[in-house]
Each structure stands twice: as C-alpha cells, then as structure tokens.
Amino acid sequence: MFTGIVEELGEVAAIEPLKDAARIAIRGRTVTADARHGDSIAVNGVCLTVVGVDGEVFTADVMKETLDRSSLGVLRPGSPVNLERAVRADARLGGHIVQGHVDGTGVLLSREPGEHWEIVRISLPAELGRYVVEKGSIAVDGVSLTVVGVDGDAFSVSLIPTTLDLTTLGGKRPGDPVNLEVDVIAKYVERLAGAYAPGGRA
Known part of the structure; x- marks a missing residue:
C-alpha cells in the first residue's frame, strides 16, 4: 500500500523489451537506499516488484497488461x-490509501496557471466517473x-508549487497521458451497497 506522497523524482535508466513484458531499470537514490528483492515501489502510481538493485538503480518486470492499461508503455x-x-x-x-493498481488512464487537457497554484484539467474515463467526486481523493501518476x-467526462485538481516542482505533474503538457487510481473505499462501498439493492447480491 502507498500514500500518494511522492518521495522523489526518478529517471528511467533503461528498458528491455521482452516477449510479453518489459524489464525496466529506474534510477532513484532515495527509494533504493533500503530496497531489496521483492519490495514494492510505485512508479507513476503503478506498484512494481523489485527484482534487482544495483547502486541507485532498481529493476522491475512489467507485464503486458500493465503496459497496456497504464502509461508505463x-x-x-x-x-x-x-x-x-x-x-x-x-x-x-x-x-x-493508494494501492498502486491503476484503474485507467486519462489525458491532461489543460493547465491554468495561478499566482500560487495551477489548475489542471484531466479527462475521465466513463467507467470511473461514478467514483470521482468534488473534494474526494484521486491518485494521478501516483500523486495523491x-x-x-468534476465536469462530465473530466475533472480538475489544484497543484501547489511543491507538487509542480517535485513530481512529473509539473512538466506534463496537454495531450500527455496520466495514470488514474480512484479511491478504493468508493469501490468497496458500491460493492457492499449493491447487496441491498433490488436483485443485488453480496
């Protein structure tokens, strides 16, 4: 489990394409300080398992489904x-609470600079719309x-200077894809409430 508080801005060191996956090497001084084989590290909000550590670089295997359903591809x-x-x-x-299980991807639609923050508008897949509410939580590229x-098929977030400076969101441009993970509590509530709806099952 993660919190959506990014520890550092890392860099992709290398990518090795495999038959139905990819092995990715990522440089990050902070996250590798105590990393071991089998540990979990969120990369742009995607939970990956460490398979090797070499100095400040860790490697992880990314299966095809993850490449297809997230922006890691x-x-x-x-x-x-x-x-x-x-x-x-x-x-x-x-x-x-962030699981590192991406629900879908959105596209950054616009940025509106302000004096102390920036409003960013992101497209919202139709199947995720019911889980996103004003003042609710969402993880965008792993950032809480x-x-x-919320406006139909899009939502907006406000980014403070720290978020702009210390995460990838500061450099994203309109048209760039981002990983989205909705609040898992909302999904559990929907599931449990469905048991009490007419014809619902637990």
Whole structure:
C-alpha cells in the first residue's frame, strides 16, 4: 500500500523489451537506499516488484497488461517518473490509501496557471466517473490529489508549487497521458451497497 506522497523524482535508466513484458531499470537514490528483492515501489502510481538493485538503480518486470492499461508503455530512457516506497505500518498516512493498481488512464487537457497554484484539467474515463467526486481523493501518476471539480467526462485538481516542482505533474503538457487510481473505499462501498439493492447480491 502507498500514500500518494511522492518521495522523489526518478529517471528511467533503461528498458528491455521482452516477449510479453518489459524489464525496466529506474534510477532513484532515495527509494533504493533500503530496497531489496521483492519490495514494492510505485512508479507513476503503478506498484512494481523489485527484482534487482544495483547502486541507485532498481529493476522491475512489467507485464503486458500493465503496459497496456497504464502509461508505463510510453516511457523511454530518460523519462522522469514519480517514485514511492510502500508505506510502513507505523508511518503517518499523509495522502490517502493508494494501492498502486491503476484503474485507467486519462489525458491532461489543460493547465491554468495561478499566482500560487495551477489548475489542471484531466479527462475521465466513463467507467470511473461514478467514483470521482468534488473534494474526494484521486491518485494521478501516483500523486495523491484532492478533486476540486468534476465536469462530465473530466475533472480538475489544484497543484501547489511543491507538487509542480517535485513530481512529473509539473512538466506534463496537454495531450500527455496520466495514470488514474480512484479511491478504493468508493469501490468497496458500491460493492457492499449493491447487496441491498433490488436483485443485488453480496
């Protein structure tokens, strides 16, 4: 489990295409400081398992489904990535509960600069719309954010200077894809409430 509080901005060191997957090498000084084989590290919000560590670079295998259903498939050597180690049980939950299981991808539609923050509008897949509400939580490329508005097939978030400076969201441009993970609590509530609906089953 993760919190959506990015620990550092890493960089893709290399990508090795495999038959039905890819092996990705990522450079990140902070996340590799105590990384071991089998640990979980979120890369742009996608939970990956560490298969090797060499200095400040860790490697992970990414299966085809993950490449197809997330924006990891468009990464190239040199691409910046948001990195976060799995949260410890005794640590503060600074963001919200993030599983690292991407629900879908959106596209950055527009940026509106302000004096102290920036409003970013992102497209929202139809199947995820019911889980996104104003003032609710959503993870965008692994960054825990508060939804400031929902408008049909899009939502907006407000990015503070720290988020702009220390995550990939500061460099995203209109047309760029982003990974989306909705609040898992909303999905559980929907599932449980469905059992009490006419014809529903637990």
